[in-house]
Amino acid sequence: MASSLLINIAELLRRAGSIREVDRQIDASEFDFADERIVAGSKVDVGLTLEALTDGIVVHGTLQADWRCECRRCLRPLTGRAQIQVQELYQAVISDPDAYPITGEQLDLVEMARENVLLAVPLAPLCRADCAGLCPQCGADLQSTPCSCSGEMRDERWAALDALKTDESQ
Template structure:
């Protein structure tokens, strides 16, 4: 069982499912191929302390007249700390993928399909790494830690003065203005 609650096969070459025979696929215009796999993060090049399980790849490859469109989602289970109060936060990073691969790219957003194999590993790696950098919070109204005493303001109230002052303006503190 994976962290997603369903069984997913993991192959001996962990990145093999992400390499597709493009030549064979391009011979079938209009064909659709589904790829659903769990991939270990390390062989994919995603080594991150927030990851706590296999990366779930759910992609659809659609053969176009001049290339292959790849759409789908990538999911990775996370365990991290709240950016405000440092409480444990678990969840799933979800990244959407929509890419087009062409032998002769006509669109500026299309990627070059330059070999007989369509290697989706770099696309999956990039998508999940961008999602991992998103800072998470335990809840939207998290009050965070007191910047003076460090108490968790979600659990307790402190009497610290947490007025934020900007030292760049401190020279004006003694200024007295006449009305």
């Protein structure tokens, strides 16, 4: 089955400076995200401009995708819609190491869109910056159900986890 993000670029390749708009809604299943953060059955909005250069095609615009995951502390379900600005280069003869390949007269936007969406959806979000999480002793959701366990163990645990997250993001 031909992907709806396989774009014929014969016209673009003929003349540097020419432009083509790609504006569509694509079912998330077409991207094979294989990532449970992307809402199954949702639509990915693709609004991209393809612009021919002398040595490639630059693709810029926005992608939007629905995600869902859990607060990393209290496991409360969270949802959102990621708005992703993209600016990517495609080349028939790769001279930029970050460029995507052009094969023949087709531009395949799927892999590029897939990578950009997966990078943009949150990995380990918090429902709120000061989410108190679950009590490690009794399992109570401390935001709504304060418990009478000692808080010490819990605070140390979050401090260690937060330190880990900070390391990862550096």
